[in-house]
Amino acid sequence: MANILVTGAGGQLGRQILERAGNGELEHTTVGTTSAELDITDPAAVAAAVMPGMVVVNCAAYTAVDAAETDEARAMAVNADGPRNLAEACARVGARLIHISTDYVFDGTSTTPYEPDASTAPQGAYGRTKLAGEQAVLRVLPTAHVVRTAWVYTGSGSDFVSTMRRLEGERDTVRVVDDQVGSPTYSWDLAGGVLELVTANQVHAPILHATNRGTASWYELAREVFAGVGADPDRVKRCSSSEYVRPAPRPAYSVLSAEAWARAGLTPLRDWRDALADALAVSGPATT
């Protein structure tokens, strides 16, 4: 029987958690369920899937930040009702829950890294629904862990790093916003951090932040991608968010403090530049 259940296992983070867990890094049996296999908005299906003694890692989410602005009810169902269903099932049978959340619960106006207990003030629908999910989880199951992360990429698929890599092959220059700052986070590293938390026994902090160390703007990240694949980083041109308006507001400052993570005895994630170099070496050029 599985003693780790990863929901949303078809997504960026879920896939990498399964890959790392399957690499023999853990003694646990790990099972992943995609949205087709376990829809977390279905309370009966969730109740049937969660077994006593299990650690449930919820990677399932409605992550389409712009679409959420006009589809908030669906986003709320997945990002708040779903995690609540999981928390209720875990509470009923005595299972643990690790729930993944986001920097979008903050308004992005800080100038210093956000601590887990900093005031939340989401600016858009996605952030509102994710905050509601955090609150539901901790209300129903106070021993659960909420792990907030930010700026996640795998280096393959349609994430920012893959997109920059593809555009490097397609265009002479690329314009990228320089007025949003965060910590680019390699999903492989984040998966390792989450698995460390799975096996940790004495972590009492309800909310933790986990990102790669260091900060960058999207422009700086794009330059690093270009340089990392041997292209001239000066082909990346800076622009401002006002030139690239999207339906949902983006936080200007998304840096999450890793101090609570380290205080809990968990290994800090490495510098984002080192992680990116590995991601570029592993993933190869994107094809879409």
Ligand SMILES: NC(=O)C1=CN([C@@H]2O[C@H](COP(=O)(O)OP(=O)(O)OC[C@H]3O[C@@H](n4cnc5c(N)ncnc54)[C@H](O)[C@@H]3O)[C@@H](O)[C@H]2O)C=CC1
């Ligand atoms: N990608 C990013 O930059 C960031 C992600 N996060 C959070 O990290 C977590 C993982 O995100 P990613 O892996 O990047 O997202 P993703 O979008 O790659 O994966 C989410 C998965 O959830 C699945 N899903 C959607 N509705 C579902 C449902 N009702 N039942 C079961 N599964 C469902 C989707 O099919 C998808 O496979 C999410 O909680 C997200 O909010 C936080 C900050 C940044």
